[in-house]
Amino acid sequence: MYIKSFFNDLNLTKKDGIYLLALTVFSILYTVHLIDVNYTLNFKSDPFVYLINGLVYAGMQGHIENYSYGMFLTPVVSFLTSLLFRMGIVDKIAIMIVSGVISILGEIGLYLLFKTKFNEVYSFFGCILFASFHIVLTIWGGGGIDIPVCAFSIITFLFMVLAVDKNPKYYIPTSIFLIISIFTKYDALFIIPILFLYYLTKHDFFNLVDLALSDRDELKIVIKNYIKSEEFKYIVISLIIAVVLFILFCEVIWSYGANLTFLTQSQESLNGFNSAKAARSHFYYNDKKFYIRNLYTFFYPQISQEFSLIIPAIIAIGTVFNFANIIRRRKEYPMVRDYKTPHFKYLLVGLIIILIPIAIIGFKYISHMVTNVALLTICVCLLSLADKFDIDKRTFNLDIFFLAWIFVFAVFFSFITIKGQRYLIIALPAVVYFVLRTIEEIFNKFKDSNILKITLIIIAAIIIVYSLSFTFTDGNFDTERNNTAIQEVYDYLVEYDPDYLNKNLSSDYSYGSRFGTWTLKKDVRYVKLGVIDQSESDYLIVKHDNVSLANYTEIYRAGKIKLYQNNMYDNSSI
Template sequence: MIFKSISEDLNISKNDFFYLFILTVFSILITYTLISFNQVLGIYCSDVFIYLSNSLVFAGYQSSILYLYLSPVICILTAILFKLGFLSEASLYLVTGVFCIFANIGIYVLLKNKFSSLLSICGAFLFGSFSLTLLWWANGTLDVPAVALSIWTIIFTILAVDNDSKYYKIAIPLFVLAVFTRYTALFLLPLILLYYLSKHDFFTNLDLLIRSRQEFSKKLKSYIKSEEFRNILKSCAIAFVLLVLFSATILAYGSNLSFITQSSTFASGSKGEVIDNAYTTDTFFYLHDFPNFLYSDYVSFDNVIPILNGSNPMSFFLIGLF
């Protein structure tokens, strides 16, 4: 009954399950292929070694490298597989690969909110076949898993604001999980707030506050008593519990909460400028390399940095199409 209700709110009909089945099989095949490929290729991103080390610590093994504040979500899930005896980098590939599958499904569900089933599955196939997506798919990095959780956060935020406020209790905890998967997911917060404010007549209420504080006070009191506000409070409580659990886990294993200070580092770019091999001063990098991100001819490596080269004609076709 609950599943049926959610499906209806997501605009997912019985016919969509056929498309979702095809998409899931497609995503599983990509994941299996890329896990096999990455095992042969080996680890080319140094961050993956850190995630494996963190996973070992969470699984009860000793490690001299403690960066446990980095993606506790992925590392804890990988640690579960380690405890079950699957002590290999393939476990990390599998965990990140599963998130990639959910990302692809999430793209379909998100698009289905506005488009037909056919257009939605085409969009999902495109997302799952972009060179940039495949480059980081099921290879132990956090990019696509964070995107997956971000997509589902957006989906349930839209449902909460537009349909039923009960979905805040899914959207906001998912947002916390996304942040603890990759801290750049914090950039979702302004998007969530803007969407919420756009649907709640922010400027009208602001005008009301300026013109008549008494009327605004009545409206505010009425909102505080509403079911939506109660659901937001409940979702924030769940999110706070998750925040405490992750923070306590990190501290319990002897690491610190360095993620608290990372936001300033991200904003300034100082860390990347000093030690990140991928740092570039090319202002137009994303502009002239954008076609390569869609479909490139081949991948080369600059030290340990994979580079997408040679724009495929399909890239320009898509750019022209949209």
């Protein structure tokens, strides 16, 4: 009953079933292929922390005593991974399977989200296009949380669109997936203002301001009627569910001895994480134009830098085309209703003009919060003004929604000093939306719709072949050799010293520390290079060259990875 109602609200047809089946098959093959590639070549450092947390959730942490240092991290992926551990799959592939399955669900959710605006061909093509982006290819199936948080965010936005446009009962799954998104990666907190913005596409905020200024009696009636509405009831229920889930997740984190540091991180983000600690990070870039300078790396840099810019070029063409179309046809969009307060629309236009420089100044000198609040307020003004004109409000509302999706995250990640291309994966579905909008505008000029279908299906087929044959460039093979080497070093240690579980181990790089903690199921401390000689460890796992270790002797080497033993260690029993 509910499933049938859900399909009806999505306006799905038999054709959608065919495209969804094709997309699911592609997503599964794509995920399996990338798990295979990532398992050997491209397994990153961060997933080891989530693997270790998964061991703790499963009660399999062994001799890992200092596990609380990582338990403040988002628990969703780690907890789901722990379920596979309990089933006997105690291997790093477990987290790759979890992130892969979530990613597949995200692809299906993206199709359904696109389907609220486009036909099945556009929606299918958009999903394939998203999966083909280089930054997505290099992260998908790798055990990280950037694709899973994007997937859950997509599903959250899908239910929000349905709640506003179709049935308020969808506020309930919206609230559930919102909390799941947040506790998959804390960055998802920033989808809250985007959700609220889409809510305002149906409920004109400035219309209420107008009534407050000109007709307060009517305002009271509007508010009373809304409080009695089904929508308000479902919103209250959804908020209660969200609060309960939020508290439960926080309690889980707290119960493992971790602090709710994401609350303090939220405060630090206001300053862009611009601290001495952040400055020591390898990912520290105090350059707000970082993502603009590296825009080509998101799409197809492995083909060429110029070809990679085809995506932003398509969006730029579509933007110019739409603006030109609006100017050309402006007389066809008459004003169908006005505000009750005289000249209120001019006040909104004036507010927009004032907020534009505030957004720019806020970004350059103050905080991303100032910029985002200003930009979101501009969006609310535009939604209110557009509501008074005879235009395609559905399309306009979605355009504003997806535009906000991009700039909220782009502004935030540009402002903070810790940067990485993968952080902006969460905004790429909105980028694809505007690519589809441009293609739609172009192909609307053709009377023969078969040209559209054939062209997009051919391009999608090429992208599918490319994606399923993707492997990493030669630069990644050094990572493979180092991964093999670090495994060899730890294997040697286990054989060399059977009592290794009772020894103090340290490493001079985070990957070696995390890999060792996961592999040995015991603590391997990360010690900075400058003080590693005074670490008082029994063994050191060292990657860097030309390290002066007066208190240690090298006993084994594999590739670039060296194993050192403390000179004070009595090895007579070995």
